[in-house]
Amino acid sequence: MSTPYPFTAVVGQSDLRLALLLNAVSPAVGGVLVRGEKGTAKSTAVRALSALLPQVDVVPGCRFSCAPGAPDPACPDGPHEQGPGTARPARMVELPVGASEDRLVGALDIERALAEGVKAFEPGLLADAHRGILYVDEVNLLHDHLIDLLLDAAAMGASYVEREGVSVRHAARFLLVGTMNPEEGELRPQLLDRFGLTVEVAASREPAQRVEVVRRRLAYEDDPAAFATRWSGEEQDVRARVVAARALLPKVRLGDASLLQIAATCAGFEVDGMRADIVMARTATALAAWAGRSDVRKEDVRQAALLALPHRRRRNPFDAPGLDEDKLDEILDRFPDEEPQDEPDPEPDPEPEGPDDGGPEDGGPDGGGGGVPPQGGPEAPQAPEAPEAPAPDDAPETPDSPAPQPASQDGATPEQAAVRAAEPFRTKTLSVPGLGEGASGRRSRARTAHGRTTGAQRPRGQLTKLHLAATVQAAAPHQKARGRTGRGLVVRKDDLRQATREGREGNLVLFVVDASGSMAARQRMSAVKGAVLSLLLDAYQRRDKVGLITFRGSAAELALPPTSSVDAAAVRLEQLPTGGRTPLAAGLLKAHEVLRIERLRDPSRRPLLVVVTDGRATSAGSAGTSGSTGSATGDPRALACRSARLLQAQGVASVVVDCESGPVRLGLAGVLAGDLGGPAVTLDGLRADSLAGLVKNVRTASDTHRRAA
Structure with a gap:
């Protein structure tokens, strides 16, 4: 070792x-x-x-x-005789x-x-x-x-x-x-x-500390045994201090004043349940024992709060963990400590002096340093407020007349600053049809190692889930030939049957978001971001991977490669500006390329394409770069249709979120959904509490062909 x-x-x-x-x-x-x-x-x-x-x-x-x-009286190796260990x-x-x-x-x-x-x-x-x-x-x-x-x-x-x-x-x-x-x-x-x-x-971020990290790591790699020997004294000191603190722990007194401080802190930060109070009490007691004291003080409660509460006060997945230290001090100042007992108060510094006298504070071998921000940090941001609605615009929307904006020289709407997302909401269920075999999750049906039993088959490799009835049925006809004489069933390896089970899988949810000028009206883009943010929350809860593609001007951009970090997608979405023409085909072709690469990386994870647009296509953009879609000088609408059919031919499950609004609607998003072989749902229809039916089975090209047949 x-x-x-x-x-x-x-x-x-x-x-x-x-x-x-x-x-x-x-x-x-x-x-x-x-x-x-x-x-x-x-x-x-x-x-x-x-x-x-x-x-x-x-x-x-x-x-x-x-x-x-x-x-343990129920130990499988028991019962055990009393004796020395x-x-x-x-x-x-x-x-x-x-x-x-x-x-x-x-x-x-x-x-x-x-x-x-x-x-x-x-x-x-x-x-x-x-x-x-x-x-x-x-x-x-x-x-x-x-x-x-x-x-x-x-x-x-x-x-x-x-x-x-x-x-x-x-x-x-x-x-x-x-x-x-x-x-x-x-x-x-x-x-x-x-x-x-x-x-x-x-x-x-301190150069001196980073130098010390590298110096110690190189010394360790040159001679691990000698390096460990060099630090053996400090290791023994800390080990002895741990033993002493364990012995002192039962004698530490947690007074009523400290308990009141703990309860007030947990209540003030609105943490859920009572586990936080219990953990804080145990942590404060351990801090006192580590410091060599038999009474818990306010500084112990404060440090315990900084360690035990940040991850418990998150209100939703996009809130950063943290604790407002000014608020913490304000709460603790309301409740003074009890009178401390007269006893020595050793310095509670957990960091022993090492053999590198005069060097920086102890440092990590893997690039870790001491420039750690204070525990907690700024208070987690609250849910964004809905932006103020602009003055109503009664002008009908047409493909060539987006919301009134100062036009640039090429006739496109200039870029606008990013707007905040509207309040997120609970969305309807979007899932991929059929039966997959992807990573465990909560979105689409799949063959999994867990779930309800649906049948049996011969095991492929090591047996993990025995189907008892099928195994007995396979072995029963051969008992006489195998010379069975007693009560036991003669079972051979070929008789074993693996249970097939059905559960849920996580998918790759790829968002393709229209950020062009036709989406630039402040009220509309805020609602669009709120809808996508809601879908991201749903993806977080269902254990999906997510990716984000945006298109505007003359090209599409992969704003976030497929990742398990839904937080990162939310940040990219919040910073998204709008403006320019609508290169719809470029966005779809970029999605096709991303899905092709991801299929090679993880062939078992099925994709779900979510296109968020009003369906307008006013620019060919970079669509002509793919030989399968024709020249970039072609009709933007025709290029978008061909790009959508390319995705449908690949069997990609898709859904279009129709962002069109106003008294006159062209229905172009619905046409796009038909080309993709999936349904279209409005922003209002995306809400789980709306009157429309649940969006569950997203149609694919094969579904369409079967119904046509």
């Missing part, structure tokens, strides 16, 4: 190290979620923590790490984002269970992590079915495995630590709330 990077050699990142150490002192705090950009020593610091944890006593030979003094280091178990359910919770030997009737159980990662650390790198990319299992285990402190009448239960209490890059998408609220603390990390 390679020598891990020492925890005390991480440069800066004081909040990250403090949060991890507080969990080492009191695992009841509930774990840490570390958010930040790539290369900020997130994973390095977490992996180094296990070396600072005290050893644990376990029952000899127990695969589930039962404590000798209080073994053996000490071993606390484990840090890593859960890969692509792990299977069997790898997480354990696997059963199906053949032995059927043939011999025994519970032959192979423990999974939850058993390995019991009384240790379960670490999930890129936790925001973890599949939903694994998240559900983690939530169950974290809530009950146990893992249950139920397989075709075979039941196994074992204890699973662990410290959950996750790292993530917010650019790749956010966490489900249920899992987010399970992390006791959260920390935002960023690389230092």
Whole structure:
């Protein structure tokens, strides 16, 4: 095993190290979620923590790490005799984002269970992590079915495995630590709330600290063992301090004044539920123990709030986590501390002095630095207010006369500054027809490892979900030929049948947004942005990937390549200016190219194309660059039709959001929807509470051909 990077050699990142150490002192705090950009020593610091944890006593030979003094009475390896245990280091178990359910919770030997009737159980990662650390790198990319299992285990402190009448239960209490890059998408609220603390990390912008990061990393890579030896003294000091703080923890007094401060803080920031109050209380107690005190003070409550509340006060997925520190101080100032007891007050600095005297504050090997902004930051932005409606324009809309604007020399509407999106709303369900096999999600029907059982088939590779009835049916005709004499069923590998299940998948939702002059009227573009923002919220909840294409002037632009970060799409949308002609064909061709590339990257993820436009095409733009659509000098409308039919021929499921308004409507968006082979829905019809029927099965070209036949 390679020598891990020492925890005390991480440069800066004081909040990250403090949060991890507080969990080492009191695992009841509930774990840490570390958010930040790539290369900020997130994973390095977490992996180094296990070396600072005290050893644990376990029952000899127990695969589930039962404590000798209080073994689990339901342990599959039990019952255990009372006796001395053996000490071993606390484990840090890593859960890969692509792990299977069997790898997480354990696997059963199906053949032995059927043939011999025994519970032959192979423990999974939850058993390995019991009384240790379960670490999930890129936790925001973890599949939903694994998240559900983690939530169950974290809530009950146990893992249950139920397989075709075979039941196994074992204890699973662990410290959950996750790292993530917010650019790749956010966490489900249920899992987010399970992390006791959260920390935002960023690389230092100070040259001296960055130099120290590089110097220490290079020294570690040259000779890991010598580097670890160099920091062994500091590691031992921190390990001893953790042990001392654990011993002091039961003696720390959490007075009524501190409890009132905690309750007032949680109420003042309107956090949901009571978990925040409990986590703050445990964190404040751990902070006092880490500082060597037996009483909790206001500074402990303040620090606990900065670590425990930012991720719990988000009102919607696009609100940045953070805490208004001025508001926090105002709340705490209303409630004075109790009189502190007379006792020494050691300096609560969690960062020991390293062997590099005179150097910058401890720094991280992966580019992490100490230039971390204060925990919390500015208060998360509230939902945008609807813009003021402009004076009504009763002039009818025509393809050649968009909303009145000063014309440029080429006759196109000049660019206008971006407007704010209207208030988002709950949208109707948009889904891709047919049965996919993509990543787990909540949008379209798919064959998945989880969901309702729809049939059985021979397993392809390792058996994961046994279909018991089909297996018995396959084995039954051969019992006499196999010489069966007893009660047991003689089962061979060829008899095993895999259950086929149907669930939901996440899709690639590609938005193609018209930002031309015909959309530039302030009221209309605000409503359009509000509708797209609403669809982005829906995509976040359904675990989709999203992409954003905009078209105006003479070309289309990929404003956001397909990503799991719905937040990034919302930011691009908010900054979108409008103006110029309408190169509709260019936007559709850009969508065709993006989908072609994504099909090569992830062929199992099915796309859903959402075109947001009034259907006008006043410019050929760059449409002529594709040989399949003809010359750019052709009729813009004809080029748009051919581009739409190209997407339909590829079987791309599409829906057109018709943005046309006014007393006179040309219905061009409906014509475009027909060329794409999908439905058209108005901005008002997109709302879930409107009178129109749900938009569920988006038609594809094959659907159209079947109905025609």
